[in-house]
Amino acid sequence: MMGGGGGGGGGGQMQQVAQEIEQMEQEVEAIDEEIERLREKQTDIDEAIEAIETLDSGSTVQVPLGGDAYIRATIEDIDEVVVSLGGGYSAEREQDGAVSTLETKKETLDDHISDLQEEKAEVETEMEELEQQAQQMQQQQMQQMMQQQEQEDE
């Protein structure tokens, strides 16, 4: 009879491990999404840098109004680029300064991505360990059941 109780306990532990594995899978998914979002931000910054470096005072541009509508405008002064610094503030910078600020933002995003990749690797390692643990538990349960069966047969 005692063996039956043991099986239940194993089941509880198995369930716990299975839940943790599922949770870690969700975690990895969330990290992947965040990395993707940061990479998109980097692409946007690259495009902005390219635009600032290409344009000059007096250049004609088409400004998007939304809904695929544009209006023609002329760059009055390329050394008056307003760049977001982060933390809810922006500053007016000259052409090179604006590029430098954007490069810094890109580097910050790089660091953030690296941190997230490390975190993801840690979670994946932990997940592998748990999966091995779950397999061991399953094997032990099988052995217990077989032993029980043998005892009952005797």
Next chain:
Amino acid sequence: MQGNLPPEAQEKLEELQDLQQTAQQVAAQKQQAETELQESQTALDELDDIDEDSTMYREVGELLVKTEFDEAQDDLEEKVNSLEVRVETLEKQEERVQEQFEELQSELQQMLGGAGGAGPAGGPGAGGA
């Protein structure tokens, strides 16, 4: 599977699941605070490369409202300080949840006796983005 468990153990298992959820929420809040802190710190560092007479703007929704350099600097410093405190608080909260989790886990382990064989799984492990 839960049906096989004694009621007290089932209760503990549910508590454990609740704690896991709490841990996930705390971790998400901490990550958000850390991101904001990193961003505000970067902005503050950027101010070192900007002339004090540069035109500064504060972002209010979609609008950019003109502001003073000193005002921006003071506000960002204050923001960084309060975010550092918030991150610290959330770290302590995370540790507390981890301790509670381990405590509950060993209680559950004892309830189930030597049943499962393999040791307990890791902590709530919530570092999600």
